Amino acid sequence: MDFRLDDDQLALQAGMRQLLERCFPRERLREVVDAQELRGVQRGGRQGDRQGDRQVVQGSQDFRGASTGWDVGCALWRELGEAGFFSLRLPERDGGVGLGMPEAVLLFEEAGRALVPGPLVATHLAAGLVPGAAEGTRVVTALTGPGMAEHLGAADSVLLLDGAGARVMATDGGTGPRVLDARPVQSVDPLTPLYAVQELPSPALTHLTAGGDGGRLRSEATLLTAAQQLGSALRTLDMAVLHAGTRRQFGRPIGSFQAVQHLCARMLVRAEIARSGVYAASLTMAGCDIAGAKLLADEAAVRNARDCLQVHGGMGFTWDADVHLHLKRAWLRREQWRTPAAAEEELAAGLLAGDGYGAA
C-alpha cells in the first residue's frame, strides 16, 4: 500500500496545472465572464420576449464562436484535447493515453481549480463513443433524465444516460435546444448556460446510437465531478489564505486572528477529507466510495467557497472577486450526477447491505 501520488502522477498533475495557467489564466477567465455578462444585460432588457429567448440560444452557441470574445473556448478545448484531457483513458491503440481513473481525477481536480468552463465531464466520457470528442474537436453534454442540461446550445452531441445503456444524440449546429424542446434558463453560473429539459427522447427514436454502459458512465461522471469540486475547494482555500495573510486590519494581517485562522483551518480539513475520499474512490470505483466522495467534495466546494467569501469581507461580495464564480459552479455541480440527498440515501442503503466496512 502506498496511497501517495507516484512520480508520473505528480508530473501529470503539475503539467496540467501549468497548461491551464498558460491557456486559461485569470485574465482569460474574467474575459469570458465579462463577455457572458454583456449578454446577460442584453437578455435582461428583453425579458419574456421570444426574440430574447432566441438571443440566449444564439449566445450559448457561441461557446466556441468568435463573435462574443469566446474564441478562448475553442482554443482552450483544442489545447485540452491535444494534452489528452479527453482521450486520457482510451487505450493507446485507439489513439488514447491509456491511463485510468486516478489520473483522470487529478486532471479534473486541476480543471476545477482553474474553473475551466464547458461540459468537460460529458466530453471526456464520450471519448470513444462520439467521433471528435477525444480530440476536443466535438463538444458533448449529457443528461440523466429531465432536468438541467449544461451547454446544450454549444453541444454537437448529447449523451443520454437515463438507462442501463448510453445513447448518443447528434445535435450538430446548435440544434440541441430545439431537438430536445429545451427552455433556456438564466443560469446562476455566468459560465455555464443551462437549459431546462422536460422530457428525454424515447429510446425508439432511430437517430440515437447506442454505446457504453450507462451505470459505469454515471459512476465515472459522479467521481470526475467530485474531483472538480475538490479542485475548487483547494483553490478557494488558497485564495482565503492568501487574502488573510495580506489584508491588514487593526494594524496586523487578519490571518493572525484566531477567528479567521480557524475558518481557514476548517477549510483545509474539509478539502483534505474530500481528497482522501475522491482519490480512494478512483482506485476502488466502488459505488459507496464514489457516493461518499461526491458528498464530501460537494460539501468541501460549497462550504469552502462560502468561507472564502467571508474571509474576503465586502470584496468577497463583489462581482470582480472570483469567489462567487467558484461558489456558483459548486452549487451547480452539487446538483449534478449525485446530489447530497441521493448520495446519503445510497450510503445508508449500503450500511444495511454490509458495504459500510470495506477492508483494505
Add this chain to the structure above:
Amino acid sequence: MDLTCTEEEEDFRQRLRAWLADALPRLPPAPSPADWPARRAYDCSWQRALYDAGYAGLHWPADAGGQGATPAQHLIFLEETELAGAPYVGANFVGLLHAGPTIAAEGTAAQRARWLPPILRGEEVWCQGFSEPEAGSDLASLRTRATRDGDAYVVTGSKIWTSHAEVADWCELLVRTDGSAPRHRGISWLALPMDAPGVTVRPLRTLAGSAEFAEVHLDEVRVPLSYRVGAENDGWRVTMVTLSFERGTAFAGEVVACRRTLARLAVKAKENGRWDDPVLRRRLGRLSAEFTALWRLVQWNVSAAGHALRNGGSGVPGTGGSVFKLRYSQARQELYDTAAEVLGPASLDAAEEWTAQRLSSLSYTIAAGTSQIQQNIIAERILGLPGGR
C-alpha cells in the same frame, strides 16, 4: 496511488489473522471496568501474548526491540486486531505509544535496555505526567519544579489528567529545570518511579462516572539524574516527538470500530422503525462517508510516514495527524449522538453501551490537544498564517 496490499503485507495479514483466531478464544473474560488491578493484569497478559507471538512493538525500530514493521503493516495490525475483537492496548497505551517511542528515539543505550523490554513484555505500565492544573493547552507554562541535589532531582508540583496513574510503575514526567530560561527551553523529561516517596495519586471521576484518570501530587520526590531522557532543558523537543505519535495512528483502530458501530446502528434503526425517518437515515449515510474517508486519510498519513521512514526520516506522523484528529473527534461525537437518536428514550439508560460511549466521546475534542489548539496548529504550521492570539 495504490491501496492494494503488497504480497508481503498480505502474508502478514493472513498470519496475523490465523494467530488471532487461535489466541483470542483462550483469553480470560474481560474484567469489570471499575477494577483497575484486574484491568492492568488483563491488558498486560494480552501484551505478553503479543510479545510471545512476535507482535509487540510492531512499529518500534528493530534496535529498540521492536519488529521494525512498516507503517502499512502497523495499520494492518490495528485493523485486524479491531476486526477480530482483540483487546485494546489499554493500560499499555502510554508505554507503547508515548514513553516507549520517546525513549527509543532519545534515550541512551542503558536507558533503552532498562525500560523498553519490560514495556514490550507487558511487565511495566507507564502513565503520562504532562498537563498541570494551570498548564493545559498551554503546556509550556508547566510549573512542576525539579532542582538538582547531588545525583538526583528533587521534584515538587502537581500533574493532572494522568490516565492509569493508579496502576502505573513509571510516569513520563515533564518538569521545569530552569526557571529563568525562555519557557520552552527550561523543561526536562524524566522517568518517575510511581512508588517513590512523596508521590500521591488522587483519582478523578469523569462525567461518565468512572475514574479513568487522576491527579498526581509530587512532594520533594527524588528522581536520579540518570532517569532524565535527552539533555537537561531539552524536554520540550523530546516531548514533541511523543505528541506526534499520539496524534498519528493512535486512533486508527478506533475508526475501524466506528465503522462497525455504524453498521450495527443501521441494523438497530431498521429493527425499531427509526430507519423510516429520512433525516436520521441520511445522517447515517453521511456518517458512513465520513468514517470511510477518515480511514482513507489514515492510509494517506501512514503512506506519507512510510515514505519519510524509507528516506531516512523518523516515520513519525506529521501535521496530517492534526487534520485527522480534528475531524475524527467531531465525527465520533456525531456517531454517538446519532446512536442516541436511534435508541430514543432507551438512550437515557446509562447502562446502554452506546450511551456510555456517547459520554466518553465528549473527551475527544479536548484530550490530546483541543480542537481549538488543533486549528491553531493547522493555521500556523500547515497554512503558514501569521502567529496569532
